[in-house]
Amino acid sequence: MANQTPRQRARTETEAEIIRIGNRMLDSGGIDGISLRAIARELGIVSSAVYRYVRSRDELLTILISDAFTSVADAVDRDLVPQRSVFTIGATMLEWSRQYPNRWALIYGTPIPNYQAPREATVVPGTRIMVTLAGLVAELPASPSPSPVPAEALEPLRVGLEELGVSHDDPVIMRTVAVWVAVIGLINALRFGQFGPGFDSVEDELMQGLVTTLTE
Amino acid sequence: MANQTPRQRARTETEAEIIRIGNRMLDSGGIDGISLRAIARELGIVSSAVYRYVRSRDELLTILISDAFTSVADAVDRDLVPQRSVFTIGATMLEWSRQYPNRWALIYGTPIPNYQAPREATVVPGTRIMVTLAGLVAELPASPSPSPVPAEALEPLRVGLEELGVSHDDPVIMRTVAVWVAVIGLINALRFGQFGPGFDSVEDELMQGLVTTLTE
DNA sequence: TGAAAACAAGAGCAGTGCTCACTGTTGTTA
């Protein structure tokens, strides 16, 4: 590992640089701001040469997506250490979305047209938070009424969770789904401006209100 | 109105045709599938001529967005006649999203980069459903505990609703927000494939479970 | 040391939104 050939070191460095520039372009110009030609220009290289490092624009997007999923999930894990609560998850995701709005849109917004993220690149990093959330929901005081949803409706999720090595009963799964979609939905609404302006200073309070409403 | 000049009739027809083709391209190829050049080709007209009818691609998008908002809201109003319930709203939106996934993404997904929808084009059609929902939530049996969110956090929404001629107290607004973001969040998750495959046959049951969880 | 692999360059294809100068046609008005 340590003694690489100069060429290998250069390649590794260039690959990392491409990802850095890609992330920067994503942050400043959204998904459409990511241009392989512009990256090539910045690298001081002709446009066709960048295809030595990245098979296509879509491949770069896949890397950035995987990157972003890992980044939020890491943030959640970090913040969860002092304070293990559902609200912490929501607040951390909200904060992350504020810091990287375009990365947020990349992973939780509209999928890119004519692009299918390879499952192996997204499943594991993309499900980490939900698995954590399910664990926290399971610790909550039991809901007054039993799950009002037919067992087969939760089948795919139950199976999916078990493939990841976790197992919960249906009321917990249903509640997890409710919290999950509400949290993502709220952050999307805020980030995408669907509530209009004027929410900048009350985002966290809204998240607090939402989580309380959903978990009490 | 009836006796227009031939030129005016032709113009009206062409404008309608552009919107029809635009919607069709949106439905089949997503937002990136909307190309003014392709529309011009289909009209049998040179690409620059289409700018006689549409100021820019963004203007066409604005029309399509407004169109889509009106379409969902109409569907909700229609379905609400026999069965006035929160679930009906969710189920209708879900069904509409299934029928027009790309129009759904256009209005509830990631905003288009470098594009700001003019507020006057989206506010009225875009808020109809939420206003209706608030009305239904207000009729629900009161929540056991009072609103756990500071009054100022709901200020912008309270004001927004009042501008539209509706007025609710904070617990109702908070609950409306919770239901709203959860419903949109669930549909987004389903449409955008964030839960993975295998949910096609259980979408409505999931929506039912979600609404029940949130309104009981 | 010589062959193979990797890197880079440059031209080119097909597509995009949009502008501009230019004709021909239609509608209005003096």
Add this chain to the structure above:
DNA sequence: TAACAACAGTGAGCACTGCTCTTGTTTTCA
């Protein structure tokens, strides 16, 4: 009815995109 202005359509062109292919150069490895 003749003149003029508004309108519709043309075609060339700009600046940009992703991506491919051929050619030449450099590095690595057997």
